[in-house]
Amino acid sequence: MLADVRQLGEEAAKLAAAPVWSLADDELIDVLEAAHQLQQTAAALQARLVHQAETRRLPAKQGHRSTTGWLRSLLRIDPQPARELTEGAAAMGGHPELEEAVLDGQVDLRQAAVISATVTDLPTELADLPLAEAAALTEQAQATMTDMAGRLPAYQLRRVGERILAHIAPHLADRADAAALARQEARAHRRRGLTLSLPVEGMVRISGVLGAEDAATVQAALHPLCAPTPDDDRTAAQRRADALVDVCRLALRTGQLPEDGGEPAQVAVTIPFDSLATALGPAATTDTGERVSAETARRLACDARILPVVLGGAGQVLDVGRARRLATGPLRRALHIRDGGCAFPDCDRPPRWTDAHHIIAWTAGGTTSLDNLVLLCRHHHRAVHHPRTGWQIRHGTDGRPDFIPPPTIDQQQRPRRNLYHPRP
Numbered sequence: 001m002l003a004d005v006r007q008l009g010e011e012a013a014k015l016a017a018a019p020v021w022s023l024a025d026d027e028l029i030d031v032l033e034a035a036h037q038l039q040q041t042a043a044a045l046q047a048r049l050v051h052q053a054e055t056r057r058l059p060a061k062q063g064h065r066s067t068t069g070w071l072r073s074l075l076r077i078d079p080q081p082a083r084e085l086t087e088g089a090a091a092m093g094g095h096p097e098l099e100e101a102v103l104d105g106q107v108d109l110r111q112a113a114v115i116s117a118t119v120t121d122l123p124t125e126l127a128d129l130p131l132a133e134a135a136a137l138t139e140q141a142q143a144t145m146t147d148m149a150g151r152l153p154a155y156q157l158r159r160v161g162e163r164i165l166a167h168i169a170p171h172l173a174d175r176a177d178a179a180a181l182a183r184q185e186a187r188a189h190r191r192r193g194l195t196l197s198l199p200v201e202g203m204v205r206i207s208g209v210l211g212a213e214d215a216a217t218v219q220a221a222l223h224p225l226c227a228p229t230p231d232d233d234r235t236a237a238q239r240r241a242d243a244l245v246d247v248c249r250l251a252l253r254t255g256q257l258p259e260d261g262g263e264p265a266q267v268a269v270t271i272p273f274d275s276l277a278t279a280l281g282p283a284a285t286t287d288t289g290e291r292v293s294a295e296t297a298r299r300l301a302c303d304a305r306i307l308p309v310v311l312g313g314a315g316q317v318l319d320v321g322r323a324r325r326l327a328t329g330p331l332r333r334a335l336h337i338r339d340g341g342c343a344f345p346d347c348d349r350p351p352r353w354t355d356a357h358h359i360i361a362w363t364a365g366g367t368t369s370l371d372n373l374v375l376l377c378r379h380h381h382r383a384v385h386h387p388r389t390g391w392q393i394r395h396g397t398d399g400r401p402d403f404i405p406p407p408t409i410d411q412q413q414r415p416r417r418n419l420y421h422p423r424p
Contacts, residue, residue, distance in 0.1 A: 012038065037105045043088065044102040047109060050089035080207075084110065091116035101146050110154035115145045118161035121183070140168045185211060221247050229347050229379065246353050246378055253352070331368070332356065335375050340421030342377035343401050344384075348420050349377035357381055359393045359401070374401040 023031060050067065053059065059070035067089070071082040088109035092099045098112045107115065119142045122134075129137070141164045149157060162184075165172050188211035197205040210218065225243035228234065234242070270285045285291055335356055342349040354375040360366030374393060376384065383389045390406025394415075402415035 040102060040105060040108050043085075043109050044092065044099060046085060047088040047092045047102075048099070050085055051093040054089060054093075084113075087113040095119075095142075097142065098146075101149075106146055107149040108154075111149045111157055114154050114158045114161055115142060115149070118142075118145060118158075118164055122164075137165075137169055141165075144168055185213075188212065225349075225353070227348075229344075229349075229377075232379075234379070242379060249378070250352055331370065331373070334370055335373055338370070338400065339375040339418075341375065341418075342380055343374050343403075343418050343421075344376060344380035345403055345416040345418055346420050347377055347380055347418060351375060353377050355381050357384065357393075359395070371395055371399060 020028065020031070050071065053070075054067055059065075059067045062070060064070035064073065067086045068079065068082045071077065071085055072079060075082070077085075091109065091113040092102070095112075095116055098107070098115060101107045102109060102112050119138050122138045122141055144167055145157060145161060145164065148160060152160065160167070188209070191209055192211060192214065194206070194208035197207075222240055222243040225246050226236070226239045228239065232239075336351040339351070339354075341347070341351050342354050354377050356373050357376045358366045358368070359372050359374060362368065366372050384391050384393060390408065392404040394402050394404065396402045396415070400417065402417060404413050404415055407413060
């Protein structure tokens with residue numbers, strides 16, 4: 001078998017390297033479908049092999065706590081495909097009809113996993129029925145979902161599976177639906193989780209699973225912050241990501257989170273003073289050991305506690321000064337009253353979602369005073385710090401901030417103000 005698989009692999013590699021530009025449209029579609037079928041056949045073989053490895057307890061024998069972890073190490077693949085392969089192995093094991101359907105191209109492995117999970121849950125819902133009738137309904141459910149797989153992708157097939165009895169046994173559907181929902185909620189609570197990956201090129205992937213109730217709570221918190229602002233070029237996904245960070249920043253600002261290591265929950269960033277004061281020098285470092293640019297550190301320093309630490313030439317700590325909050329409580333309240341929220345032209349973010357930005361940077365000698373501060377939401381705070389945007393801020397004769405747009409927005413660069421927030 002090993003020789004056969006290797007020979008097939010070599011032939012597939014030759015086909016993959018062959019030119020495709022000469023194919024007619026119909027031929028290209030036919031080859032694409034055939035290549036997909038070849039991929040599914042290989043995936044089915046992988047699933048069978050993984051199932052056999054689990055039967056032999058190979059992952060545990062080789063020191064792994066889970067099949068997914070074993071596959072990640074053995075095949076050098078990412079967590080998500082390793083999980084999908086594990087689920088596919090579970091779907092194929094004990095369901096020879098599903099295995100045949102995958103090999104015939106009727107379903108793919110994701111669809112097979114959905115069908116397997118659905119028919120595995122059915123015996124609980126059919127426990128009060130005679131064994132023969134329950135077995136017949138289970139077989140009918142699998143056949144029905146296999147037929148539907150020709151039209152529905154896995155995520156839609158899963159929704160159909162939640163109400164499969166409505167298709168095959170309507171007289172049992174309502175009672176079984178109530179029991180299924182209770183089990184589903186309990187299962188979702190057990191499986192809930194949140195994972196933050198290691199940074200790759202400055203990006204951290206967040207993945208997780210929430211129950212329907214918890215997901216509704218998160219959506220309720222994010223939704224008010226996901227509306228686009230004026231001249232907003234962010235995608236919907238980017239607005240949701242910013243909203244999540246804003247919610248966390250608000251939680252940090254309240255001071256009501258539990259202490260972490262004897263100190264209030266906070267983001268700690270270490271940076272040499274010269275780098276903070278100028279655009280030159282090494283990057284800053286967070287308390288998790290990740291590097292951020294000096295520009296990001298200066299933006300964070302607009303509304304933060306500054307803790308000076310004097311180091312010796314060899315890096316030893318010689319002195320630690322007192323932390324200094326750049327915007328004190330009374331000054332912050334005065335900013336809330338004056339600006340009413342983010343002061344950027346027509347932004348609707350309220351004061352609690354804003355930072356106190358220094359118009360003349362604190363590191364450049366700017367004072368921490370009402371006439372040198374302005375409230376900005378995270379999105380616009382980032383925008384005014386970025387030199388390419390070209391926005392400038394100054395205070396008008398009445399003490400309120402004026403925003404000077406770049407010539408690309410207004411050639412005459414006429415000052416603009418926020419017209420959304422009410423003024424006292």
